[in-house]
Amino acid sequence: MTAPNPIAVTGAPLLRVEHLTMRFGGLVAVNDVSFTALNREITAIIGPNGAGKTTLFNCLTGFYSPTVGRLTLRHPDGREFLLERMPGYVISQKAAVARTFQNIRLFSGMSILENLLVAQHNKLQRASAWSIAGLLGLPGYRRAEKEAIDLASYWLDRVKLLEYADWQAGNLPYGAQRRLEIARAMCTEPVLLCLDEPAAGLNPRESAELSELLRFIRDEHKIGVLLIEHDMSVVMTISDHVVVLDYGRKIADGTPEVVKNDPAVIRAYLGEEEDEELPEIVARDLGVDGSEGHRTGEGT
Numbered sequence: 001m002t003a004p005n006p007i008a009v010t011g012a013p014l015l016r017v018e019h020l021t022m023r024f025g026g027l028v029a030v031n032d033v034s035f036t037a038l039n040r041e042i043t044a045i046i047g048p049n050g051a052g053k054t055t056l057f058n059c060l061t062g063f064y065s066p067t068v069g070r071l072t073l074r075h076p077d078g079r080e081f082l083l084e085r086m087p088g089y090v091i092s093q094k095a096a097v098a099r100t101f102q103n104i105r106l107f108s109g110m111s112i113l114e115n116l117l118v119a120q121h122n123k124l125q126r127a128s129a130w131s132i133a134g135l136l137g138l139p140g141y142r143r144a145e146k147e148a149i150d151l152a153s154y155w156l157d158r159v160k161l162l163e164y165a166d167w168q169a170g171n172l173p174y175g176a177q178r179r180l181e182i183a184r185a186m187c188t189e190p191v192l193l194c195l196d197e198p199a200a201g202l203n204p205r206e207s208a209e210l211s212e213l214l215r216f217i218r219d220e221h222k223i224g225v226l227l228i229e230h231d232m233s234v235v236m237t238i239s240d241h242v243v244v245l246d247y248g249r250k251i252a253d254g255t256p257e258v259v260k261n262d263p264a265v266i267r268a269y270l271g272e273e274e275d276e277e278l279p280e281i282v283a284r285d286l287g288v289d290g291s292e293g294h295r296t297g298e299g300t
């Protein structure tokens with residue numbers, strides 16, 4: 001047997017989506033979509049409401065079993081996982097894919113710290129040998145418990161919530177809950193982090209801080225990030241790669257610069273009857289006029 005070629009291992013994409021299709025009865029929510037996402041890159045998935053972005057995440061994370069398609073995750077160590085065949089809990093535990101939700105899903109009755117420890121329960125459960133060592137307070141378990149608290153504290157510090165560790169999660173302001181969700185996902189030590197509209201409902205300062213945090217996660221933790229986002233000021237400034245969906249199909253794929261000038265993308269955001277010239281508000285959304293961008297916001 002030959003050793004894996006290190007260049008091939010590092011050069012292969014972290015995620016390969018091939019011909020992904022998801023049907024709900026007669027509705028094709030995701031229609032033959034293929035793209036790749038690289039490690040240490042932020043890949044944005046954008047598109048109008050109902051384009052199939054969340055459905056794509058649901059297929060990737062095992063909430064839905066795709067009608068057609070292959071989803072290959074390749075860890076930096078060369079191990080491959082075929083996500084379309086795996087149940088959700090295996091995807092999060094073994095394939096190390098973490099996600100946040102469009103509608104925040106925290107344990108609102110628990111403290112902030114508890115939310116981050118629950119995220120690490122698999123590690124703790126293993127260390128407890130399914131609770132015997134845990135009950136006896138054996139050193140292996142105590143060490144695992146300390147490591148879990150250390151990791152939680154590290155991420156609480158990164159998302160500026162360390163001093164609120166005892167607060168009940170449900171009592172946090174909205175923007176802080178969004179940051180806590182990201183901290184919770186990072187506590188599972190993912191190789192791929194999937195974020196569904198993390199900037200929704202944030203003010204411009206919070207959006208800028210979010211961009212900073214996502215850059216930090218990409219550059220310092222060296223993982224891949226998939227980012228569904230409507231806030232073009234976030235997408236266009238931090239993404240390495242943008243994939244555009246419309247009515248379930250991929251209509252563009254490339255650098256932010258290329259994608260925002262793509263006529264098909266501009267058309268998708270405008271609807272069918274656009275004039276030659278972009279209305280100012282849409283040009284701003286796409287960042288075409290070079291200004292800061294503007295949030296469209298979304299209901300669900």
Ligand SMILES: Nc1ncnc2c1ncn2[C@@H]1O[C@H](COP(=O)(O)OP(=O)(O)O)[C@@H](O)[C@H]1O
Nearest residue numbers: 024027029047048049050051052053054055056
């Ligand atoms: N569980 C489901 N059952 C039926 N239709 C669904 C389901 N989930 C999503 N859809 C439909 O699939 C399409 C894509 O939805 P979604 O992926 O949520 O879009 P986006 O996140 O891009 O706004 C929509 O038409 C939506 O109504």
Ligand SMILES: [Mg+2]
Nearest residue numbers: 053054102300
């Ligand atoms: Mg969505």
